Amino acid sequence: MWKWLHPYAKAEKSYALSGKLMPWFLVIAIPTFFVGIIWGLAFAPADYQQGDSFRIIYIHVPAAMMAMGAYSTMAVAAFIGLVWQIRLAEMTVAATAPIGAVYTFIALFTGAAWGKPMWGAWWVWDARLTSELILLFVYLGIIALYNAFSDKILAGRAASILTLVGVINLPIIHFSVVWWNTLHQGATITKFDQPSMATEMLIPLLIMIVSFASFLGLMILYRFRNEILQRESHRPWVIALVKQSLKTNKRG
Amino acid sequence: MNPRRKKRLLITSSLIAGLSLAIGLTLYALQQNIDLFYTPNEILNGKNETGEKPEIGQRLRIGGMVLNGSVQRNPESLKVSFDLIDNKAGQVTVYFDGILPDLFREGQGIVAQGVLKSENSIEAFEVLAKHDEEYMPPEVAEALKGMEHLKTESELAK
Numbered sequence: 566m567w568k569w570l571h572p573y574a575k576a577e578k579s580y581a582l583s584g585k586l587m588p589w590f591l592v593i594a595i596p597t598f599f600v601g602i603i604w605g606l607a608f609a610p611a612d613y614q615q616g617d618s619f620r621i622i623y624i625h626v627p628a629a630m631m632a633m634g635a636y637s638t639m640a641v642a643a644f645i646g647l648v649w650q651i652r653l654a655e656m657t658v659a660a661t662a663p664i665g666a667v668y669t670f671i672a673l674f675t676g677a678a679w680g681k682p683m684w685g686a687w688w689v690w691d692a693r694l695t696s697e698l699i700l701l702f703v704y705l706g707i708i709a710l711y712n713a714f715s716d717k718i719l720a721g722r723a724a725s726i727l728t729l730v731g732v733i734n735l736p737i738i739h740f741s742v743v744w745w746n747t748l749h750q751g752a753t754i755t756k757f758d759q760p761s762m763a764t765e766m767l768i769p770l771l772i773m774i775v776s777f778a779s780f781l782g783l784m785i786l787y788r789f790r791n792e793i794l795q796r797e798s799h800r801p802w803v804i805a806l807v808k809q810s811l812k813t814n815k816r817g
Numbered sequence: 818m819n820p821r822r823k824k825r826l827l828i829t830s831s832l833i834a835g836l837s838l839a840i841g842l843t844l845y846a847l848q849q850n851i852d853l854f855y856t857p858n859e860i861l862n863g864k865n866e867t868g869e870k871p872e873i874g875q876r877l878r879i880g881g882m883v884l885n886g887s888v889q890r891n892p893e894s895l896k897v898s899f900d901l902i903d904n905k906a907g908q909v910t911v912y913f914d915g916i917l918p919d920l921f922r923e924g925q926g927i928v929a930q931g932v933l934k935s936e937n938s939i940e941a942f943e944v945l946a947k948h949d950e951e952y953m954p955p956e957v958a959e960a961l962k963g964m965e966h967l968k969t970e971s972e973l974a975k
Contacts, residue, residue, distance in 0.1 A: 610954035610955075611954065611955070612952050612953070612954070613953055613954060613955040613957070613958030613959075614920065614948055614958075615920070615948060619952060622952070644829060647825060647829050648822060648825045648826045648829055649822060650825075682918075682919060683918070683919070683920055683946060683948060684918060684920075684945045684946055684947070684948075685917075685918030685920075685943075685944065685945045685946060686943070686945055689853070689945065690853075691853040692851050692853070726832070729829065729832060729833055730832075730836055732833065733833075733836055733837050733840050737840075737844070744844075744848075744851075745848075745851045745852050745853065746852040746853050746854050746855075746856070746880055747853050748853055748854075748880075748928050748945060748947055750947075750948055750949055750950040751949070751950045752950060753950040753951075753952065761949075761950050761951045761952065762951070762952040762953070763952060763953040763954055763957055765954070766952050766953070766954075
């Protein structure tokens with residue numbers, strides 16, 4: 566059943582496939598970003614309570630969602646990497662961690678900048694903010710652990726285990742606003758109910774989420790390919806690839 | 818699946834399951850302490866599960882809705898007092914000396930940090946505004962005004 570997947574356990578095949586997929590992600594990410602951000606910042610109506618300040622939601626929410634999306638990707642890859650011992654899955658973990666960390670930082674930063682005018686404080690130790698900060702530390706831990714080993718097979722395994730340990734934080738972040746009294750608002754769109762947002766505000770937000778998601782995919786593929794080249798640099802196919810690109814560069 | 822792979826699957830899965838259980842139990846034990854604030858009802862009658870009441874002189878946070886018509890400002894200083902309510906019987910007076918956040922208004926959910934002065938009054942040193950998850954243009958809010966306030970109350974009931 567899974568036979569068609571088997572060739573992609575080989576680095577060379579995966580490298581070629583990800584190269585083919587990358588332009589598609591780019592084609593989705595860039596137009597949606599401009600449409601979403603201009604629509605959200607300039608044309609969506611102001612909020613009845615927060616006025617124009619609410620517009621930071623168009624960065625904050627997509628970044629926070631992708632911070633968790635990147636971690637879920639890593640967790641699935643780490644699990645596959647540990648059980649089936651596929652090195653490419655471990656490379657995916659290593660490639661995704663810094664991107665997820667940046668998204669988490671953006672979510673925390675925009676959240677603080679939003680909290681100051683609305684709540685009256687940059688930072689409050691409530692459950693949502695604290696668990697999101699822990700997510701950032703987990704990301705940094707995974708990056709540090711992966712780079713601490715010179716043996717990359719060992720490094721990949723260690724980083725994967727830490728990723729699986731940290732996965733418990735995801736439901737805590739998501740449900741923190743339900744389980745405890747928090748200053749942070751409850752979920753506006755990620756719930757089974759209808760989104761509690763007017764449609765003309767919601768559409769640009771959804772467009773921004775699509776844009777951030779495809780940008781995440783693009784960056785993962787980009788770093789994944791780099792990781793493959795670095796780890797396989799002694800392989801004949803990589804050497805051939807480098808020689809070929811040198812040749813074309815000289816000609817151009 | 819070959820036996821070695823099966824063993825690794827078992828080890829990895831039990832690692833995740835064990836950790837979830839451990840952290841789940843920890844969070845369950847900490848349940849009371851992770852709450853950012855007490856509701857007015859919890860200050861008067863104690864937390865729902867344990868019935869534990871805060872003591873006078875204790876530093877705490879309170880979250881509730883500002884009662885309509887209860888805001889009293891001192892014309893000569895920044896001193897202000899207002900009543901907080903929730904959807905249950907609780908009503909607690911907050912005294913504050915400082916600048917209130919922009920979102921502060923009657924009917925708004927707020928969180929105040931301070932010291933419990935008597936059974937139902939708090940001397941706050943920080944007042945933060947809480948907003949709910951509803952986003953809509955002003956016209957729509959106008960049309961839904963009555964409903965929207967009901968929603969805020971049930972939101973605070975959590």
